[in-house]
Amino acid sequence: MAKSLAELKAIREKKIDEIQLRHGKDGYRVVVGMATCGIASGARPVMIKLMEEVDAKGLVDVTVAQTGCIGSCRLEPIVEVYNAKGEKVTYVHMTPEKVTKVVDEHLALGKVVEEYTMTVVDGKIIDPNVKG
Amino acid sequence: MAYKRSQILICGGTGCTSSGSMNLAKELKKELVKHDIIDEIDVVVTGCFGLCELGPVVIVYPEGTFYSRVEAADIQELVEEHLVKGRPLDRLIYTEKGDGHHPLSINELGFFKKQKRIALKNCGVINPEDIDEYLGFGGYTAIEKVLLTMSPQDVINEIKASGLRGRGGGGFPTGLKWQFAHDAVSEDGVKYVVCNADEGDPGAFMDRSVLEGDPHSLIEAMAIAAYAIGSSKGYVYVRAEYPIAVKRLQIAIDQAKDYGLLGNNIFDTDFSFDLEIRLGAGAFVCGEETALMNSIEGKRGEPRPRPPFPANKGLFGKPTVLNNVETYANITAIILKGAEWFASVGTEKSKGTKVFALGGKINNTGLLEIPMGTTLREIVYEIGGGIPNGRAFKAAQTGGPSGGCIPAALLDTKIDYDNLIAIGSMMGSGGLIVMDEDNCMVDVARFFLDFTQDESCGKCPPCRIGTKRMLEILERICDGKGIKGDIERLQELAEGIKASALCGLGQTAPNPVLSTIHYFRDEYEAHINDKKCPAGVCKHLLDYTIDEETCKGCGICAKKCPVDAISGEKKKPFSIDLAKCIKCGSCIEACPFGSISRA
Numbered sequence: 001m002a003k004s005l006a007e008l009k010a011i012r013e014k015k016i017d018e019i020q021l022r023h024g025k026d027g028y029r030v031v032v033g034m035a036t037c038g039i040a041s042g043a044r045p046v047m048i049k050l051m052e053e054v055d056a057k058g059l060v061d062v063t064v065a066q067t068g069c070i071g072s073c074r075l076e077p078i079v080e081v082y083n084a085k086g087e088k089v090t091y092v093h094m095t096p097e098k099v100t101k102v103v104d105e106h107l108a109l110g111k112v113v114e115e116y117t118m119t120v121v122d123g124k125i126i127d128p129n130v131k132g
Numbered sequence: 133m134a135y136k137r138s139q140i141l142i143c144g145g146t147g148c149t150s151s152g153s154m155n156l157a158k159e160l161k162k163e164l165v166k167h168d169i170i171d172e173i174d175v176v177v178t179g180c181f182g183l184c185e186l187g188p189v190v191i192v193y194p195e196g197t198f199y200s201r202v203e204a205a206d207i208q209e210l211v212e213e214h215l216v217k218g219r220p221l222d223r224l225i226y227t228e229k230g231d232g233h234h235p236l237s238i239n240e241l242g243f244f245k246k247q248k249r250i251a252l253k254n255c256g257v258i259n260p261e262d263i264d265e266y267l268g269f270g271g272y273t274a275i276e277k278v279l280l281t282m283s284p285q286d287v288i289n290e291i292k293a294s295g296l297r298g299r300g301g302g303g304f305p306t307g308l309k310w311q312f313a314h315d316a317v318s319e320d321g322v323k324y325v326v327c328n329a330d331e332g333d334p335g336a337f338m339d340r341s342v343l344e345g346d347p348h349s350l351i352e353a354m355a356i357a358a359y360a361i362g363s364s365k366g367y368v369y370v371r372a373e374y375p376i377a378v379k380r381l382q383i384a385i386d387q388a389k390d391y392g393l394l395g396n397n398i399f400d401t402d403f404s405f406d407l408e409i410r411l412g413a414g415a416f417v418c419g420e421e422t423a424l425m426n427s428i429e430g431k432r433g434e435p436r437p438r439p440p441f442p443a444n445k446g447l448f449g450k451p452t453v454l455n456n457v458e459t460y461a462n463i464t465a466i467i468l469k470g471a472e473w474f475a476s477v478g479t480e481k482s483k484g485t486k487v488f489a490l491g492g493k494i495n496n497t498g499l500l501e502i503p504m505g506t507t508l509r510e511i512v513y514e515i516g517g518g519i520p521n522g523r524a525f526k527a528a529q530t531g532g533p534s535g536g537c538i539p540a541a542l543l544d545t546k547i548d549y550d551n552l553i554a555i556g557s558m559m560g561s562g563g564l565i566v567m568d569e570d571n572c573m574v575d576v577a578r579f580f581l582d583f584t585q586d587e588s589c590g591k592c593p594p595c596r597i598g599t600k601r602m603l604e605i606l607e608r609i610c611d612g613k614g615i616k617g618d619i620e621r622l623q624e625l626a627e628g629i630k631a632s633a634l635c636g637l638g639q640t641a642p643n644p645v646l647s648t649i650h651y652f653r654d655e656y657e658a659h660i661n662d663k664k665c666p667a668g669v670c671k672h673l674l675d676y677t678i679d680e681e682t683c684k685g686c687g688i689c690a691k692k693c694p695v696d697a698i699s700g701e702k703k704k705p706f707s708i709d710l711a712k713c714i715k716c717g718s719c720i721e722a723c724p725f726g727s728i729s730r731a
Contacts, residue, residue, distance in 0.1 A: 008276075008391070010269050016268050018136060019269060022193050051135045051137055063194045067219070068313075
């Protein structure tokens with residue numbers, strides 16, 4: 001079927017999102033810990049939710065990637081968010097439900113979701129559930 | 133799920149395909165299904181990345197991790213480690229020679245750092261069989277701009293101002309060529325646009341890579357050329373020996389027709405354009421433009437005298453624009469980014485970039501695109517990664533059978549059309565063969581003359597008879613039967629052929645001989661006067677000897693010798709009967725003590 005100029009434009013725009021990966025993006029880079037410990041504690045549904053949300057909110061600059069064991073297996077699933085400068089925020093004990101808030105606030109608006117990060121008391125990492 | 137977290141690019145160029153990349157794609161999809169992650173990852177088969185030496189090549193995005201020499205057996209581990217657990221698989225990541233560093237992204241490789249990709253911008257980046265990917269990378273926006281906002285003369289002015297010159301070797305200004313065809317009058321209004329994709333130089337594969345990796349850019353550029361000169365019909369003449377290129381180009385043409393980007397009234401304008409492929413049957417001379425047009429017309433592939441030039445009387449006697457694949461591959465970028473941008477790259481008289489197929493004695497065999505004005509030294513040592521096995525650079529051959537050899541003393545020459553001609557070579561279509569101290573320059577000249585002599589169409593006597601006589605002299609020099617005055621005889625013949633041959637093939641055929649005589653005359657003299665081949669290549673000039681001091685008399689060499697030329701008593705030095713010896717070299721390889729030498 002011959003395509004009109006508008007249809008060609010629509011195809012281009014749809015493809016640009018997919019292709020963005022090959023250019024390298026400037027936005028947040030979200031890394032999900034996907035070693036055995038992460039997978040066992042439910043990192044896959046977290047990552048899939050993350051991908052769905054990033055796509056749904058049209059955040060084309062965000063990269064979702066996975067990594068191996070981050071080192072704090074008891075805090076898995078762990079999601080780390082790096083900004084363009086390489087500074088990172090670590091979210092622990094993540095769930096698909098928590099992902100929505102991280103995407104809406106941190107990835108879309110740049111506001112760190114403090115309540116899901118870890119807390120250090122006397123040099124010891126405290127579970128965020130204990131916070132408050 | 134629409135969102136893909138990762139894309140795996142597999143090179144589907146001819147080089148990687150022959151080392152098994154299509155198998156990898158199948159295996160990869162199987163593993164992704166097994167791990168149930170097929171929905172979140174894209175597998176894309178692309179054109180040539182350029183590092184053919186390391187094929188099959190696989191790149192995983194978003195990281196840009198560069199895996200080389202991947203085999204089907206590696207795929208299971210690769211998927212498990214990198215894609216399930218997110219750990220790049222170290223053992224398959226390419227290590228640049230000389231250091232143990234594993235670059236995690238292709239952008240870190242020295243091979244890519246000095247390059248600037250205009251003609252190859254989409255090669256190894258998009259899936260050439262998917263028009264939507266080409267559109268996503270800005271495809272068909274140049275023709276849109278041209279048809280909706282520019283007059284044919286605007287287009288020609290833009291190409292003229294860019295300074296683009298023909299990439300097939302001659303270096304004729306492209307804009308001027310288009311102007312001639314635009315101004316030429318055709319009684320019935322018919323004009324043609326032709327693409328020369330009959331790439332025949334030994335070792336050259338630039339055009340093939342564009343056809344395989346980015347066929348739509350050729351279609352788009354030819355449509356722009358057609359609009360500029362007032363044509364509605366185009367032909368791509370491509371050699372039948374390029375099956376993948378032909379297949380992908382045909383797919384691209386079909387897709388473009390389906391989308392209404394080829395055919396009648398494109399974008400509802402008055403402009404119509406149709407494109408057809410014509411297959412060449414393997415004659416080198418058909419890369420010469422007038423012979424090529426004869427071949428398209430169904431006649432014998434023999435050149436025609438010029439004038440008249442194709443711009444006035446070309447294909448079927450009509451005004452015709454004929455450009456090379458790489459020339460067309462620059463057009464869309466010039467239209468979109470402007471002539472000024474293009475002219476800012478390169479040297480004063482050679483604008484833009486040039487694609488080279490790098491081969492011979494070099495670490496990174498492959499395809500590269502550099503700004504004009506890059507030095508040969510940068511290409512050989514920085515992009516090419518130097519000479520293997522610690523050997524020394526001796527010469528670089530550019531321009532294929534029409535070019536010449538550039539010696540080490542001229543390594544700092546800035547590469548452009550005029551500089552290469554000034555040092556007795558030429559740009560040619562982009563073959564670049566590196567030679568080290570083990571290459572005999574007389575033998576190299578003989579090789580190229582053998583090629584052109586074989587490929588001469590036979591129409592004009594200077595080329596048909598002249599190249600044959602030159603080859604005979606070169607053969608006798610290599611056989612140790614050279615006689616005093618042979619060098620002068622070669623030079624005299626060469627000048628005569630250059631001045632009187634009908635087409636480019638004959639006019640340039642003597643170049644490899646003239647340039648090797650100019651820079652390596654001492655090697656010719658050693659062959660003729662001393663009956664020696666300094667590089668140890670010409671068999672007839674080599675004598676094999678066994679060193680009596682170090683020979684232990686083990687007899688292994690005698691057993692290996694296929695013609696029983698070696699004899700001796702056990703535990704005493706053996707000897708070679710030079711009358712029987714066929715100089716095959718088996719004994720040198722066999723000797724455990726390194727006692728046999730040739731000189």
